[in-house]
Amino acid sequence: MxxxxxxxxxxxxxxxxxxxxxxxxxxxxxxxxxxxxxxxxxxxxxxxxxxxxxxxxxxxxxxxxxxxxxxxxxxxxxxxxxxxxxxxxxxxxxxxxxxxxxxxxxxxxxxxxxxxxxxLDLVEIEGLGDLLEAETENQRRQALARFEGGLSQHVDSWRHQLLDLRAEIEARLDFSDEGDVSDALPQSFGSSIATLQSDIGLALASAEHGRVVREGIRVALAGAPNAGKSSLLNALARSDIAIVTDEAGTTRDVREVPLDIHGQLYILLDLAGLRETDSKAEAEGVRRARHAISQADIVLWLSAPDIEDTDSALRAGADLRIGTKEDIGAAPDVDHLVSVATGAGLTELLAAIESIGRTIMGGEPALISRARDRVALASAIDALDSAQTQLEVPEIAAESLRLASQSLERLLGRVDAERVLDRLFSSFCIGK
Missing domain, CATH: 3.30.1360.120 (Probable tRNA modification gtpase trme; domain 1)
Incomplete structure (x- = not known):
């Protein structure tokens, strides 16, 4: 640009x-x-x-x-x-x-x-971009907190602590022969590094929380062909997005539908029915479905009274087992019964999905929400870990602390920012 x-x-x-x-x-x-x-x-x-x-x-x-x-x-x-x-x-x-x-x-x-x-620094600008694109209340709150400098304040605090640590160790390297500075590092030096590492680690642990606010909680609708996955997706999304027929195997790709439940974004994944098949196209759909299930935050296994289940392991490991087509009969051993035809059980199912979502979300929206955040903080933690093991060789420990500082500077866009700038700003609308 x-x-x-x-x-x-x-x-x-x-x-x-x-x-x-x-x-x-x-x-x-x-x-x-x-x-x-x-x-x-x-x-x-x-x-x-x-x-x-x-x-x-x-x-x-x-x-x-x-x-x-x-x-x-x-x-x-x-x-x-x-x-x-x-x-x-x-x-x-x-x-x-x-x-x-x-x-x-x-x-x-x-x-x-x-x-x-x-x-503005780079983190605040990313928050502004997220704020412009926010579609749910949780996304708005998280983006605004980032734009208002919530993450930047944390990063600045870590940077200042690192500067103090680096000054302490580099003073000994620069002036050790002048007698003004003790050769030995203070006993608290290692514990100060550990405390800083722990603080950054706590922020990094919230990254998954931040991701699901920003990108949505992924809910996989899994089950045998004709178990009612596409019909349920249409009913929950109140639309006719998915093709519904009596023919088994009509869903060949992973279809994603956004759903806002009380301010939190959920991404419903309509998947191919899981079964053995000679059709190459359907087999590819099944492969993609299994991959999507492995990546999902919540897995719903759908069973129907007129369809035989095809994967007992996935059924057993699902977060919720849903009996569909309740109007023609009740599937055995399920957590919820629903009927798209009559609307029975849909409200209760949404409440159950939201309950699991709240457990995933925890409390306040996290400030760590992007892959770039995770890479920078993980790099800083690794550098601090190296510094702790290198205190017997201060020259090397000082270099590790410098690398930790550099990771945080890069997160804010103060070092080596050019590579991410063009891509970031080109996603903004004209006039912003």
Whole structure:
């Protein structure tokens, strides 16, 4: 992504028109000049002013806000124009602003400038991205906590502790021959490393919790062909997403359907029926189904009164055993009976799934939610572990502590961030 940081950029930051109000955002060195030219003067900083917007002719009348650097989202001079959200009006204003010297922003360019100017770190930006995409209440809470700096504060605390440890050991390396510093490390040095390692380990242990908030709790609907998996999925999702026929083996791939249960995202997995088959396509579906079951957070085994079960081991290991087609009979030895035809048992089944989900989730949403988090924290823990075993050779222990610091710096985007920046910011919408 080519982003020229010296330019003044402009974009529509609200949703696509038509809309009641459209918000157009500018950032860069020429913002003040452009606003003076198109809005009849520069408003008082951080106060909305009703202004005519246009050049030779009036294009609209709207609210204009000016945010001088460095007290703005990007850290540069910024402005926002709140205008009527007509497609023609927005196009005309954007065209005027570009003729005045601004250029249309790339995806995520405003947020990238905020990062480059030290207004946000990489972890907070990922939280902002998650917040923009949040579809459930738990996702919103977790993303907002990350965006507000919850994880960054923890990482900063660990960084400062590491700096103290590194200063302690490096002072002995640099000044040991001058007599001002004792050669021996304090007795508490090893325990300080262990305490820090434990703190980071506790955060890392919450990673799975954070993942299921961000990505959803995966619920596999498993069972023999024609046990009613697709019908149950449609009933729970209140849609006709899955194809339902009397023919066995119609589901050939893993079908994923999102479901919001009281603010938590669940991903229902409709799987191929498990049986031996000569069909290569169906056999591949069965293979994918078994893989999905092994990766699922919750496994439901569906049994029907008119269908023979095909995998006793999976049935025994399932989190819930569901008897389907309750309207034509009751499958034996099940936890819940449901009928898609009559709706019987569906509410109770959702409550049972949610109960298991709450056990998986635990308490407050975790701040560790991305694979990048897990890699960085695991790397820091490994480096601290090495440092503890190397205290007899301070030069090597100091290098291990430096590597631990580097892992945390990389998590915040302060070291070697370029590799993740383009991919991260390109996922943002234009104007953010």
């Amino acid at each position: 080519e982003m020229r940081s010296g330019d003044t950029i402009v974009a529509l930051s609200s949703g696509a028109p038509p809309s009641g109000v459209a918000v157009i955002r500018l950032s860069g060195p020429d913002v003040a000049t452009i606003i003076k030219s198109v809005a009849g003067g520069l408003p008082e900083p951080r106060r909305l002013s009703l202004r005519p917007i246009g050049d030779q002719s009036l294009l609209d009348r709207g609210l204009v806000a000016y945010f001088p650097a460095p007290h703005s989202f990007t850290g540069e001079d910024c402005a926002e124009l709140q205008v009527h959200g007509s497609p023609a009006g927005v196009r005309a204003i954007l065209k005027l602003l570009t003729t005045q010297g601004a250029r249309l922003a790339e995806a995520g360019e405003f947020t990238r400038r905020a990062f480059e100017n030290g207004k």
